[in-house]
Structures are given as C-alpha cells and as structure tokens.
Amino acid sequence: MESMTQTQSDFQIGASALADRLMAGERPFVLDVRNRDEFERWRLEGRDGPLEAVNQPYFEMFDYLEGDDVVGALATYAERHLTDRLPREGEILVVCAKGDTSDLVAQALRRLGYRAVNLAGGMVAWGNFYRFALVEQGERLTLLQGQRIARGCLSYVAISRGEAVVVDPGRHLRPYEEVLRERGAKLVAVIDTHAHADHISGGPELAARLGVPYYLHPYDGIHPIDMLPAELEYDYLREGSEIGFGESKVRVLHVPGHTLGNTALVVDDRFLLTGDTIFIDSVARPDLGGQGERWAPIHYRSLRRLAELPGETVVLPGHFSKLAEADEWGIFRRELGRLRKENEGLSKLEEGEEAYIRYLLSSLPEFPEQYVEIKRVNGGLVRPDEEKASELELGKNICALAQAYQGAEGNGNPDGGDGDE
C-alpha cells in the first residue's frame, strides 16, 4: 500500500465514505483516542454492532514528549504501549472528537508501519453526517429518506410536482436545503411527527427560513415534565389533517403513546412514516415523557391501530438501532405485513393489552438525562449554542425498547435497567 505517490489525503476517510463502507459490512479495526467516558457512551458501529476497538485516550500518550515533536512522542508511546493491542495486518481507523489529534496518532502509527487512516472531522463530523436514500421515484411522488447514520435518526423529503414536504428534519438545515435545490423543489411545509427527545429538531428553523408552516400536534407543544407551553410558532396537526403538496398528500394519524401528540403520517395511502411508533426491529418506548406507566396503555392501542393498516403499506421509521436493519438498497423500510411477523414489538400485540404493557415496561433501556433538556430545546424553551447543541446530541438515539440494542454481546451498548428519570 505505501508508496511515494501517496499524499496525506490518502490517509483520511470522510464520513460519507465511512458510511458506505460500514453499510457494506466492512469492519475496520478502530483506535479511539477520546476520553474513556466518551468512548463508552458512543462508539463507531458496523452493520451488526460496535466495531472492534481499542480506547487509548490521547492525553496519556505524551509521556515521551521531547520539544515539539508531537508525532514522534506519539510514535514512541505507541511502540512501547500499543503494539500488542493493535493488529499488524489490515487497516486501523483512528478516531477522536474532531479529527485533529487522531490525524497525528495515525501519522505516528504509519511511521511504525501500520496501515492507519484518520476519520476526517472525527466523531463530530460523523455524528453530523446525513445522507439521502431514494425510496421512491415515481411520476407523481419522489420520496427520500434522510439518514443521520451515526445517531440512527431518519427524516424524509417528499416531493410531488415540484412541491416538497420535509418530515422530522435534523438540526442541520444544509442537507435538506441541498436536496431541495438539487431536485428543484419548493418547500411547502415542515412536519415533526412529535416533539423529539433524542435530537434537536431543525423543523422550526427550516420552516421559518423558507417561510412555510411548521406543523406539530398541539399536545406536543407542552413540555411533559416541565408542564410549560412551547415558545415557538406552529400549526396544529390533528387526526385526519391532510397536507397537500403537488398531486400528493400527507394524512395525519394521531397515535399517542411515545408522546401524547405523537403522529404517524400516511403518504399517498402507500407509505407510512411511523415517526417513533413502529421501527424495523422494535417499537418506540412509552416513557420518555416521564409517564411510562400511564402512557403504555395508550401506546398499546396506537400500535394496534397502526398494525392493522394494510399489509402492503411500506413502513418508514423515524429511527434505526442497527445498520443491519437497512434493506439491500441501504434503505430502512419494510412492508407492514412482514413486520407484523418479524418485529417483536408488533408480534407481541397479539398477547393482549395487559401482557403488552408488562412487556413495554420491562423493556425500557436507560433514560438519557439530556433527553429532558432536548425536549426543552425543541419547545423553544432553551436555545443552546452550537457546542452545547452538539454535546446534547452526542451518541446514538435510545428511543426504541431495549431489545433493539441487543445482539452485540453488550459491547458498549446501552444495557438497560436504570430508568431513573
């Protein structure tokens, strides 16, 4: 691999290229030089779970620092303390928070003959990377799934005859603005299926910037724990509301349970944007509003209602838990009929309300403490700067029941248990 013609850029991999490789099932070995708690909270995952990794915080690697030779000091440290922990063959992907320190560590490893590559922009760039997958390109309707890979957040852009609706956008607006421009589409509405707890919505800002209505169900205009009304402008979604764009339309189903104002959206009677109700492997948890026991029965009834829609309905969820949930086209989608058999959270509906509520409440993963604050942000009650916003959003969403995160032998995955909020 090493040759005179290789430049520094040959040793950088960007978020987009990494996403492609991970989706394709590659599993590069990772040297993660962030803090231990940051590593434990959030690490790189391949299709089936966390990548094999060594965590060696960079700040412990300067014991041999002489003068200003940072790379030399890192190389000496690696030679004396890391060689028995790193694979001699194959590629080592070096990662840190922002991609600068890991670049120096990768340079040091290459001096020792390792095939070390830097994740450009680090975990921040990885966490903020979005890509769009084409779900449908028909004469009347074009539907794209916006995938924020690192966080497991999915959003949608639906376009008909040049008019577009954006559903559940993440807080970075540029990816959506670029898609709209590329497709020559004019935005007519932004919809949040519910008030999100795991990520900051880009909905209000995107709608304001392009001068279109922002829709939310009014029950989600109240912070469930603070009991304070949102300080933002929005139009009301309600059961049966229809929002037209071009020759297509979005029909609103009010399906409370994950939140009180939770909705699912039917696009042209074929696609079901489930938001946080039905995911591919699991269903949404009922406790992020701090009222799990009270909301579980409502959640059960909402899930039942959705499960009874026609089997050929295409489910497009608001989250995924593992890359492996994507289909062969790299899209997170399934026919509802198939999910009724394969999705544990749906198949268990048959056991009846009482058993189902027990199932829901015994399957709750940890309650990330920042989720209460994120809901404040999404209600306009708190306005964080970029660094604070980025910190709040750190890590993968935990919106599904605990089962969704299993199957990786507990390799740094949320392990459930202490729902102490």
Place this chain on the structure above:
Amino acid sequence: MSDQVEIQFDLEVDARGLSCPMPVVKARQALKELEPGQVLRVVATDRGSIKDFQGWAQSASDFELLAQHEVEEEGRKLYLHYLRKTA
C-alpha cells in the same frame, strides 16, 4: 466547573485558539518547568479541553487538577485549568 475563587499560579500556558491536542501538549511541556507544589494555569478556548483535562488528571501521576473555571473574554468563552505538580 468548580467555584470561582481566585487561584494563585506560578506559570501560565496560553492555549487560546489552539485545538486538541495542543492544550494538553503545551501543558505537558510546561509541567516540566515546574517544581512539585507549583501551579500551572492553562488558558484554552477549546471546550473539549474540560473533559480532556479531567480524564488526563485521573490517569496522570505527576499532577492534580485543582480547579477548572469558565470565564468570558471578548465575547468568547475561556476555559481555565489549574494543575498542581505533585511529583
């Protein structure tokens, strides 16, 4: 961040505008100049330095982290780290 009591220091490292890993590198170099018991103040603008100095202090055997302060300077945040050399 801990209480904002004025802390005396013997040496200061200016890491304003420097990104990771330079605040730690500069601090590592400066610690060599100090005698045990003396205090180093690191002035950084990189917010990531807060957690990094905490993590570093936990594993390092030659200094302790006395305090970390957050202050405003000309509209930007400064992160002040106070390290006392112990060995």
